[in-house]
Amino acid sequence: MTAHDGGDTGLPASLETAWGLRPRPSKGPRPGLTLDRIVDAGIGVAAAEGIGAVSMGRVAKELGVSTMSLYRYVSAKDELYVLMEDAAMGPPPPTPAHVTGWRAGLEWWARAQREVFHRNLWLLRIPISSPPASPHSLEWMERGLAALADTGLDEGRKISVMMLVGGYVRNEATLMADLESAMTARGLTPADVMRRYERTVDALTGTDPARYPALRHLLDSGALGEPDDQPDTEFEFGLGCLLDGVAVLVGAGEGGVGCGLRTGSTGS
Secondary structure (H helix, E strand, C coil): CCCCCCCCCCCCCHHHHHHHHHHHHCCCCCCCCCCCHHHHHHHHHHHHHHHCCCHHHHHHHHHCCCCCCCCCCCCCCCHHHHHHHHHHCCCCCCCCCCCCHHHHHHHHHHHHHHHHHCCCHHHHCCCCCCCCCCCCHHHHHHHHHHHCCCCCCCCHHHHHHHHHHHHHHHHHHHHHHHHHHHHHHHHHHHHHHHHHHHHHHHHHHHHCCHHHHHHHHHHCCCCCCCCCCCCCCCHHHHHHHHHHHHHHHHHHHHHHHCCCCCCCCCCC
């Protein structure tokens, strides 16, 4: 299907165009204005000034056209966000030949997404308002499901695992971006921040150490004030813990039942 045939995708016209389900507008109010140029201009603004600076008026100004001329291609700013996100994510890169098995596949999938976020930090500020439905987002979804194909998990559990891992990647990238932005604004290094934090916690807990025995033990160990030399250590630790849990689920068989709260659980 290469042109819109009346099938109900539930997508706005611009996304159907991105899928090739509608012909691209051939004649517009301004020669040379295209959906791709609009999306590229939006990405340029977001990369330079953040997603909050993106508006239909600002993108129109970047392109040297009237704001109303954009609405022939994109009906709203939120729709433009989706198209910008799809373009920035791009298709997942080819899976390397040495990546085999579900765990290695999910590790690769998670790291590849993290790299995209780190290259385009503005992506993390786009509100999530609906499940993925753009061309590249479904390609990433397909790749994640493919990694889980031989696990024996039922389809619902596969989606749950992908949401768990994908959510972890997004949260970690957001946290790191926020910390980096704050450090840059204050002219501090990670070592500076951690040493200052160590002194603050020491001052706040030192007057009543019996109230904070775990924190005092942490301070005494020296671990709090020493940032890891490897910036990916915490990410890899968290990802490994998540996948250890998925491995238990996979090993349990029966389609991956489990991982729910047990009624009356005491947490022991």
